[in-house]
Amino acid sequence: EAQVTQNPRYLITVTGKKLTVTCSQNMNHEYMSWYRQDPGLGLRQIYYSMNVEVTDKGDVPEGYKVSRKEKRNFPLILESPSPNQTSLYFCASSLSGGPREKLFFGSGTQLSVL
Amino acid sequence: AQTVTQSQPEMSVQEAETVTLSCTYDTSESDYYLFWYKQPPSRQMILVIRQEAYKQQNATENRFSVNFQKAAKSFSLKISDSQLGDAAMYFCAYRSGMDSNYQLIWGAGTKLIIKP
Numbered sequence: 181e182a183q184v185t186q187n188p189r190y191l192i193t194v195t196g197k198k199l200t201v202t203c204s205q206n207m208n209h210e211y212m213s214w215y216r217q218d219p220g221l222g223l224r225q226i227y228y229s230m231n232v233e234v235t236d237k238g239d240v241p242e243g244y245k246v247s248r249k250e251k252r253n254f255p256l257i258l259e260s261p262s263p264n265q266t267s268l269y270f271c272a273s274s275l276s277g278g279p280r281e282k283l284f285f286g287s288g289t290q291l292s293v294l
Numbered sequence: 295a296q297t298v299t300q301s302q303p304e305m306s307v308q309e310a311e312t313v314t315l316s317c318t319y320d321t322s323e324s325d326y327y328l329f330w331y332k333q334p335p336s337r338q339m340i341l342v343i344r345q346e347a348y349k350q351q352n353a354t355e356n357r358f359s360v361n362f363q364k365a366a367k368s369f370s371l372k373i374s375d376s377q378l379g380d381a382a383m384y385f386c387a388y389r390s391g392m393d394s395n396y397q398l399i400w401g402a403g404t405k406l407i408i409k410p
Contacts, residue, residue, distance in 0.1 A: 213397070222298070222385060222400030238397060270339065279327050279391045280346060283398070285339035 182207045186271050186286030193261055194294050201256045201289045203271030209284070211277030212254040213238070214246065217268040217288075226269075229254055230277055261293040296321045298388050300401035307376045308409050314361075315371045315404045317386030325391030328362070328369045329398070333383040342384070345369065347391075373406075381408045 184205045193199055205212065213228040215238075225238030229248040243265055245257040254273075258265060269289045274281040297320045307313035319328070330342040345353045345362050352360050357377075361370045373380055386401040 211396075215398075220303075220402050222402045223387075223398070224400070225397045228397065268337070272339075277396050279389045279396045280344065282341055282344075283339075288337040 182284070184271055184273055184284050184286040186269075186289050188289060189287065190290050192292045192294065195262055196260050199258050199261060199291075201258075201269060201271075201291070203254045203256065203286055204252050205254075205273040205284065206252065207273065207275075207284065208251065209273040209275055210251070211275070211281075212248065212271065212273045213283075214244070214254070214256050215270045215272065216240065216265075217270060223270065226256070228277075258291075261291075263293050265291065266293045267291060296323070296326075296388050296390065296399045298386055298399050298401040300386055300404050302404045303402070304405045304407065306407040306409055307373075309376055309378060311376055312372060312374045313376055313406065315373075315384050315386075315406065317369045317371070317401055319367050319369065319386075319388050319399075321367070321388065321390075323390055323392055327389045327391060328360075329387040329389065330358070330360070330369075330371045331385045331387060332380075333385065333403075334379075334381070339385075343371065376408050378408050378410060380406060382406060 214226040215223040217223045227246040229235045271286040272283045326347045328345045332340045357374045383403045385403045388399045
């Protein structure tokens with residue numbers, strides 16, 4: 181089954197404790213992206229990747245890192261989480277990143293930073 | 295910069311009736327795409343319908359249709375014969391056809407409640 185798999189689904193952590201949210205897709209997609217969803221703000225892009233070893237910042241990259249060493253994986257790293265990074269996170273992918281392409285979303289990771 | 299506005303935080307409709315969700319956007323571009331996504335309580339983002347700006351004909355997908363008014367920069371979603379399974383957050387989104395990122399710009403969402 182074609183899917184984007186995110187883990188974990190829920191995560192509670194404390195300020196400053198490094199964490200990684202994993203994202204993997206099995207569709208051989210070139211384009212992958214991370215969004216955060218906050219009430220009243222919709223979704224905002226954090227980082228995106230057009231292919232292996234090619235990543236770039238979205239609208240809200242501060243406090244986040246990403247890597248794209250393999251085509252299928254695009255982990256989101258919070259080196260020193262802070263409470264303002266409490267949010268619902270989504271990973272998404274599409275074939276090549278073209279504007280009319282359907283984006284496939286993971287099931288989200290609800291992160292709480294205490 | 296492009297913006298997307300959904301002015302209705304919450305809407306409710308009686309089951310089997312029709313409801314329209316509003317969306318306006320601001321852009322100076324001529325090449326773009328508009329989307330409606332549904333987010334049920336499961337949190338999964340589901341593409342409902344897509345509209346290319348260069349197409350005059352409004353997109354339809356079964357019970358879902360849009361009213362695309364390009365000059366007014368309006369992109370409303372009409373849901374006919376509402377069903378209990380339609381209850382969800384609905385997001386309107388814009389995607390540039392010119393930006394190399396092709397990132398989605400999202401509205402704040404409208405929560406749709408279906409009354410049985």
